[in-house]
Amino acid sequence: MKKCVLVSGGAGFIGSHVTVELIESGYDVIVADNLSNSDLTCFEGVKKITGKEDIPFYKMDFCDEKATDDLFATNKIDAVIHFAGFKAVGESVAEPLKYYRNNLESFINVIESARRHGCRNILFSSSATVYGEPEKLPVTEESPRQSATSPYGNTKQMCEDILRDSVSAYSEIRGIALRYFNPVGAHPSALIGELPRGVPNNLVPFITQTAIGIRECLSVFGNDYPTPDGSCQRDFIDIVDLAKAHVCAVRRMIEDKMKKEYEIFNIGTGTPLSVMELITGFEKANNLKLNYKFAPRRPGDVVAIWADPTLAEKELGWKAERPIEETLASAWAWE
Numbered sequence: 001m002k003k004c005v006l007v008s009g010g011a012g013f014i015g016s017h018v019t020v021e022l023i024e025s026g027y028d029v030i031v032a033d034n035l036s037n038s039d040l041t042c043f044e045g046v047k048k049i050t051g052k053e054d055i056p057f058y059k060m061d062f063c064d065e066k067a068t069d070d071l072f073a074t075n076k077i078d079a080v081i082h083f084a085g086f087k088a089v090g091e092s093v094a095e096p097l098k099y100y101r102n103n104l105e106s107f108i109n110v111i112e113s114a115r116r117h118g119c120r121n122i123l124f125s126s127s128a129t130v131y132g133e134p135e136k137l138p139v140t141e142e143s144p145r146q147s148a149t150s151p152y153g154n155t156k157q158m159c160e161d162i163l164r165d166s167v168s169a170y171s172e173i174r175g176i177a178l179r180y181f182n183p184v185g186a187h188p189s190a191l192i193g194e195l196p197r198g199v200p201n202n203l204v205p206f207i208t209q210t211a212i213g214i215r216e217c218l219s220v221f222g223n224d225y226p227t228p229d230g231s232c233q234r235d236f237i238d239i240v241d242l243a244k245a246h247v248c249a250v251r252r253m254i255e256d257k258m259k260k261e262y263e264i265f266n267i268g269t270g271t272p273l274s275v276m277e278l279i280t281g282f283e284k285a286n287n288l289k290l291n292y293k294f295a296p297r298r299p300g301d302v303v304a305i306w307a308d309p310t311l312a313e314k315e316l317g318w319k320a321e322r323p324i325e326e327t328l329a330s331a332w333a334w335e
């Protein structure tokens with residue numbers, strides 16, 4: 001019997017890529033999304049890529065306790081991957097209660113209903129943001145978490161804690177948190193990718209929109225950082241590689257391979273790339289010139305962060321594979 005995975009927020013950027021990889025690995029997938037920050041473009045793309053027209057889709061909000069419970073009551077769900085949440089750092093500073101209510105309530109409802117209806121396995125989409133400005137690089141899963149610089153980041157930390165405490169109290173569930181570094185790129189089919197609403201906050205969507213002429217000029221936030229070229233350093237992880245990590249984590253849970261009831265894995269490449277290196281990489285990969293200028297530092301940015309992905313390789317059998325040139329070409333093909 002095929003195992004069934006519920007993907008909350010499955011119409012979004014990461015959720016749609018994960019849905020593809022799960023289906024291609026032989027899982028049944030249920031997609032649920034309230035479409036508050038997405039539309040059906042990527043869901044339609046997922047159907048085309050996988051050739052599967054009958055993927056169940058629920059337009060629903062996980063803050064709705066009853067709708068969440070009904071979903072778990074009427075489907076036999078073996079694992080849930082929780083993506084549904086707000087993700088704009090700046091907006092979270094302006095509207096903290098909106099972020100706390102949405103991101104915490106929806107996850108609590110998911111855990112509660114999973115538990116009630118016999119879904120043992122819960123995977124949470126966390127973020128490298130929980131490490132703050134790290135003292136030692138690269139960061140391992142043992143590196144200390146630091147107080148979050150935004151309500152968004154805080155919800156990631158709080159959701160990790162909610163999952164950790166829940167699995168320790170309720171023996172019928174177990175959990176994995178994947179801490180993503182900077183997910184970029186798009187599916188090689190160019191049928192799914194990132195669809196930012198309004199002005200993008202993140203670097204790569206801003207780059208592609210500048211290249212295509214929607215934005216006039218890219219601002220590089222800071223060229224006076226204590227890094228080799230003065231711009232910030234990040235660990236840019238390909239979205240398809242990232243999606244595959246979820247399949248490995250789900251398999252580990254479903255096949256009873258976890259070593260503790262709550263596990264954390266860094267999902268990154270292990271290689272730092274600066275903002276300037278990414279820009280020149282994008283220009284080279286796509287044979288074009290980007291209009292950019294140096295601008296003041298963006299408040300809240302960490303100087304440098306990249307992953308030690310050793311644990312994910314050892315325990316999940318996963319590592320990043322797609323070369324950055326291909327990732328950046330896929331981002332451009334999608335745009």
Ligand code: WQD
Pocket residue numbers: 087088089127128129181182183201202203204206218219220221222232233234275298301
């Ligand atoms: C990367 C670098 C910017 C835009 C954030 C969240 C994190 C995660 C991913 C998402 C920084 C610079 C950016 C621009 C620039 N969560 N930059 N010009 O801040 O590392 O991580 O997104 O849901 O939790 O914090 O990613 O892509 O915004 O920025 O120079 O127009 O690019 O200053 O150094 P970040 P980012």
